[in-house]
Amino acid sequence: MLAGRILRNAIRLVGLGSLVLHHSPITTAHVIKSHHSRPSTTGREVIRLDMGWRFWHSFENPDGITYNQLKAYILPSGNDFIANPSDRHRLPGSAPNVTAKYADNKFDDSNWKTVRVPHDWAIEGPFYVGEDVPVKGGMGRLPVQGVGWYRRKITVEPDDANKQIYLDIDGAMSYAMVWLNGKLLGGWPYGYNSFRLDLSPYLVAGKDNQLAIRLDNPTSSSRWYPGGGLYRNVWLTKVDKTHVGQWGTYITTQATSSSSATINLVVSVENKAATAKDVHISTDVFKLDPETENIGTKVASFPRATITVSSGQSVRSNSSTLVENPQFWGVWPSQEPNMYVAVTKLYASENGTVIDTYETRFGIRTFTLDSDKGLLVNGVPVRIQGVNQHHDLGAIGAAFNVRAAERQLEILREMGVNAVRMSHNPPAPELLDMLDRKGFLVMDEIFDSWELSKNPNDFHLIFQDWHEADLRAFLRRDRNHPSIYLWSVGNEVGEQQTNAAGTAVARSLINIAHDEEPTRLVTSGMNSAKSNMPFPSVFDVISLNYQGEGIRDTPAYSHLPGITTPPAYSSFKSAFPKKLIHSSETASSLSSRGIYYFPVTSEISAPVNNTSGGNSNTKQVSAYNLYTADFGASPDRVFIAQDQHPFVAGEFVWTGFDYIGEPTPYYSSRSSYFGIVDLAGFPKDRYYLYQSRWRPDVRVAHILPHWTWPDRLGKVTPVHVFSSADEAELFLNGESQGRLVRKTSSYRFRWDKVVYAPGELHVITYKHGEVWAKNTVQTAGKAAGLSLSVDRSSIRADGEDLAYITVKVVDGKGLVVPHATDNITFDVSSAGELVATDNGDPTDFTAFPSKQRKAFSGLALVIVRAKTGERGPISITASGVNLEAARATVQAS
Ligand SMILES: *[C@@H]1O[C@H](CO)[C@@H](O)[C@H](O)[C@H]1NC(C)=O
Numbered sequence: 087m088l089a090g091r092i093l094r095n096a097i098r099l100v101g102l103g104s105l106v107l108h109h110s111p112i113t114t115a116h117v118i119k120s121h122h123s124r125p126s127t128t129g130r131e132v133i134r135l136d137m138g139w140r141f142w143h144s145f146e147n148p149d150g151i152t153y154n155q156l157k158a159y160i161l162p163s164g165n166d167f168i169a170n171p172s173d174r175h176r177l178p179g180s181a182p183n184v185t186a187k188y189a190d191n192k193f194d195d196s197n198w199k200t201v202r203v204p205h206d207w208a209i210e211g212p213f214y215v216g217e218d219v220p221v222k223g224g225m226g227r228l229p230v231q232g233v234g235w236y237r238r239k240i241t242v243e244p245d246d247a248n249k250q251i252y253l254d255i256d257g258a259m260s261y262a263m264v265w266l267n268g269k270l271l272g273g274w275p276y277g278y279n280s281f282r283l284d285l286s287p288y289l290v291a292g293k294d295n296q297l298a299i300r301l302d303n304p305t306s307s308s309r310w311y312p313g314g315g316l317y318r319n320v321w322l323t324k325v326d327k328t329h330v331g332q333w334g335t336y337i338t339t340q341a342t343s344s345s346s347a348t349i350n351l352v353v354s355v356e357n358k359a360a361t362a363k364d365v366h367i368s369t370d371v372f373k374l375d376p377e378t379e380n381i382g383t384k385v386a387s388f389p390r391a392t393i394t395v396s397s398g399q400s401v402r403s404n405s406s407t408l409v410e411n412p413q414f415w416g417v418w419p420s421q422e423p424n425m426y427v428a429v430t431k432l433y434a435s436e437n438g439t440v441i442d443t444y445e446t447r448f449g450i451r452t453f454t455l456d457s458d459k460g461l462l463v464n465g466v467p468v469r470i471q472g473v474n475q476h477h478d479l480g481a482i483g484a485a486f487n488v489r490a491a492e493r494q495l496e497i498l499r500e501m502g503v504n505a506v507r508m509s510h511n512p513p514a515p516e517l518l519d520m521l522d523r524k525g526f527l528v529m530d531e532i533f534d535s536w537e538l539s540k541n542p543n544d545f546h547l548i549f550q551d552w553h554e555a556d557l558r559a560f561l562r563r564d565r566n567h568p569s570i571y572l573w574s575v576g577n578e579v580g581e582q583q584t585n586a587a588g589t590a591v592a593r594s595l596i597n598i599a600h601d602e603e604p605t606r607l608v609t610s611g612m613n614s615a616k617s618n619m620p621f622p623s624v625f626d627v628i629s630l631n632y633q634g635e636g637i638r639d640t641p642a643y644s645h646l647p648g649i650t651t652p653p654a655y656s657s658f659k660s661a662f663p664k665k666l667i668h669s670s671e672t673a674s675s676l677s678s679r680g681i682y683y684f685p686v687t688s689e690i691s692a693p694v695n696n697t698s699g700g701n702s703n704t705k706q707v708s709a710y711n712l713y714t715a716d717f718g719a720s721p722d723r724v725f726i727a728q729d730q731h732p733f734v735a736g737e738f739v740w741t742g743f744d745y746i747g748e749p750t751p752y753y754s755s756r757s758s759y760f761g762i763v764d765l766a767g768f769p770k771d772r773y774y775l776y777q778s779r780w781r782p783d784v785r786v787a788h789i790l791p792h793w794t795w796p797d798r799l800g801k802v803t804p805v806h807v808f809s810s811a812d813e814a815e816l817f818l819n820g821e822s823q824g825r826l827v828r829k830t831s832s833y834r835f836r837w838d839k840v841v842y843a844p845g846e847l848h849v850i851t852y853k854h855g856e857v858w859a860k861n862t863v864q865t866a867g868k869a870a871g872l873s874l875s876v877d878r879s880s881i882r883a884d885g886e887d888l889a890y891i892t893v894k895v896v897d898g899k900g901l902v903v904p905h906a907t908d909n910i911t912f913d914v915s916s917a918g919e920l921v922a923t924d925n926g927d928p929t930d931f932t933a934f935p936s937k938q939r940k941a942f943s944g945l946a947l948v949i950v951r952a953k954t955g956e957r958g959p960i961s962i963t964a965s966g967v968n969l970e971a972a973r974a975t976v977q978a979s
């Protein structure tokens with residue numbers, strides 16, 4: 087079913103209409119049709135700058151340039167996002183005193199690498215292994231540090247001489263500085279935000295113009311893998327001198343009844359012409375099919391307005407209209423993500439010509455954040471079944487890719503996820519668009535640190551200068567997304583603990599958010615602020631990290647040093663009875679897919695250490711999913727706490743997918759152990775524990791561990807089953823191990839005394855006395871061959887779309903060999919190319935683009951793309967020593 091759905095989407099994406107403009111973030115789709123230009127009949131041309139880049143990277147500072155030296159020239163780039171005119175930055179009167187030789191028009195970059203953007207300079211590795219290395223486990227052991235230069239020519243037609251031309255960068259990691267024809271234009275230090283620079287003053291129409299972008303990634307700047315480079319899309323926007331400004335529409339909706347909704351629209355019109363302009367503004371509202379993205383029938387029009395915009399000014403025009411019988415945007419699966427698109431046109435008043443067309447996608451919906459009932463979407467309670475997601479996409483790194491992100495969402499949705507927290511930074515705009523269209527909820531977040539640092543080179547260095555511009559830019563970019571129900575201005579910041587001082591910083595951020603975007607509430611993830619401290623009192627919503635379910639307060643954690651916090655939901659409820667309370671981070675369970683250690687703790691939650699759940703030699707964590715970070719809790723324990731506190735609106739598990747970096751508890755590794763799904767996208771056992779809770783209608787009975795233990799003959803080998811059933815009976819080789827009845831506050835069936843014998847484990851589960859789901863696990867034999875399965879049998883030949891192919895090491899009967907670590911070699915035929923391989927093993931330092939990959943717990947993954955324009959079959963072969971090879975075919979079209 088999943089595969090069919092994906093295929094349908096893929097086909098429809100190709101047929102997208104040409105009306106899709108830059109602001110409708112699924113630009114990726116139109117880009118598939120034409121990489122380089124879009125018709126200008128609508129007055130606006132948005133060109134994706136993906137090809138034609140030259141790139142060079144240096145670990146040392148190659149030109150002596152630093153951000154601090156040029157700061158005065160960079161700060162004014164944020165001026166549009168600083169409310170108080172007297173706080174805006176003035177450009178120095180003289181040119182900067184630096185020689186930027188790599189920005190020079192005459193610099194010969196022909197020896198530089200040719201790259202396609204989005205591009206992550208670090209993901210290909212090699213990994214840094216050992217302790218005396220510049221980038222350690224926390225940041226993923228990949229070469230993110232240093233200075234990267236990107237150069238590209240921009241050709242501007244003579245016709246464009248009267249146009250306004252902008253460079254729009256969705257994300258550049260980090261400290262971006264941009265030159266055009268050797269002149270410094272500005273930049274944006276924070277790597278996760280999107281920004282715009284005006285190229286017009288320095289562009290020469292009818293000529294090649296040299297664009298040069300310098301990025302600088304410090305070490306010790308992040309608690310996870312940041313990636314490096316122009317890792318999101320870059321666009322050239324050509325518009326009339328009088329145009330809708332950057333993120334220049336703001337739509338809010340009020341459902342006045344179930345049969346009518348009021349839509350309010352603010353359009354900001356900017357005039358960069360030398361004289362004042364009169365423009366007419368018209369906006370029509372159409373249905374938008376969230377699946378096909380086709381524009382449907384017109385449902386409303388805003389009253390036409392005429393405004394005069396003085397030279398160099400921006401004027402806002404407000405209007406409202408009614409939509410009759412609105413189809414509400416809602417959360418899947420109980421509601422549908424219905425969407426609309428507002429198409430705004432600007433007309434020159436003197437001759438009636440359309441000078442700009444601008445699309446804004448939106449949804450009509452209500453969110454009620456109720457302190458007792460939780461989140462209500464269109465008046466109906468929706469429990470938040472969320473996960474935290476960092477921005478990397480596993481083996482392809484931080485470089486944004488639509489298909490890679492979509493695959494993550496499909497895997498998460500199948501588990502029952504309905505909400506994503508953007509931990510801890512603004513995401514790619516295309517991801518938010520996808521979340522809207524698929525009907526997920528989003529907690530959109532901007533900062534991991536404020537004035538106080540977590541790492542010597544993190545955001546605290548620029549907080550003072552940039553927090554307002556960053557926060558307003560983030561809110562302005564994302565405010566029209568129907569999926570976003572809450573803004574988060576921080577995560578686990580040090581300011582939680584500094585009382586009045588930290589609270590003042592929090593208040594200033596909240597005030598900015600309320601001023602910029604008054605329709606949504608504001609929160610911050612809190613792991614150490616207690617209910618009696620001043621910090622939580624200033625937030626609209628209480629978002630707890632770990633302390634909701636309690637930190638280190640159960641027997642298995644009693645030997646650990648550090649704070650002990652009893653479950654805090656009740657104390658926050660007493661202190662803030664009117665505020666919605668939910669958990670922005672829960673669990674921090676740790677596991678390695680398919681790895682099990684013995685003995686198994688008899689507790690329901692225990693800290694991992696070298697003798698319990700972990701192993702300092704293998705650097706793996708047992709997948710019984712009872713083991714956690716020192717501050718964490720098993721899923722079971724979180725469920726107990728949530729069920730005992732029904733006012734809690736839900737949770738965001740830390741994390742949905744494993745991510746690169748932060749490999750607690752083994753920092754010699756490359757990637758995390760926190761994910762419900764491993765880095766390759768393979769579900770760990772606890773995927774089925776969450777699925778049983780979040781989709782209790784799914785007939786699942788998942789057995790763990792695997793049953794191939796040649797050295798455990800006669801040894802106690804606990805068997806656990808995840809199911810939404812209320813009774814379960816386990817059989818080993820036909821012999822009952824007992825029929826268990828699920829008890830209150832119990833979320834798994836566990837037979838902890840099973841004695842291992844090879845053969846077959848079989849479970850029969852029951853719900854309300856009827857058979858619910860059954861499952862069988864058999865002892866596997868010797869590895870005999872490989873088996874391949876593709877996630878989609880057809881992909882687009884656009885050089886970007888991806889096929890994910892799973893490789894299983896199987897025995898003679900086709901059973902997965904659970905201990906298999908065979909070295910597999912991949913071969914991809916010439917119409918396609920291998921992008922990366924992985925296996926989800928946090929300790930595997932084989933570089934991601936390698937054609938050889940060892941299996942991990944019997945599985946490996948190969949990611950393949952079609953070469954641009956090369957249609958036809960791509961064949962993928964997997965082979966290994968003493969293994970029967972396997973082949974799969976993916977059609978590129
Ligand atoms: C330019 O920078 C150099 C080196 O930092 C310095 O010696 C020189 O005085 C500066 N010139 C001006 C005009 O600031």
Ligand SMILES: *[C@@H]1O[C@H](CO)[C@@H](O)[C@H](O)[C@H]1NC(C)=O
Pocket residue numbers: 352402403404
């Ligand atoms: C227009 O909308 C903006 C943003 O919501 C608001 O600040 C402003 O007061 C409105 N102006 C009018 C005239 O309604």
Ligand SMILES: *[C@@H]1O[C@H](CO)[C@@H](O)[C@H](O)[C@H]1NC(C)=O
Pocket residue numbers: 326434436437438439441
């Ligand atoms: C109409 O007026 C606009 C604004 O002055 C100008 O840009 C455009 O070229 C004119 N179009 C025609 C067809 O005269």
Ligand SMILES: *[C@@H]1O[C@H](CO)[C@@H](O)[C@H](O)[C@H]1NC(C)=O
Pocket residue numbers: 642643645687692693694695696697698
């Ligand atoms: C490991 O954790 C267990 C509790 O699960 C504890 O009893 C034991 O003392 C710990 N071992 C070490 C070496 O810390």
Ligand SMILES: *[C@@H]1O[C@H](CO)[C@@H](O)[C@H](O)[C@H]1NC(C)=O
Pocket residue numbers: 694695696702
């Ligand atoms: C696990 O063992 C390693 C290597 O002996 C040691 O460095 C580490 O501190 C141990 N961890 C724990 C939690 O005991």
Ligand SMILES: *[C@@H]1O[C@H](CO)[C@@H](O)[C@H](O)[C@H]1NC(C)=O
Pocket residue numbers: 909910911938939940
């Ligand atoms: C896997 O096989 C390839 C090709 O024989 C070899 O180059 C590579 O070193 C092997 N990798 C491992 C981890 O054994």
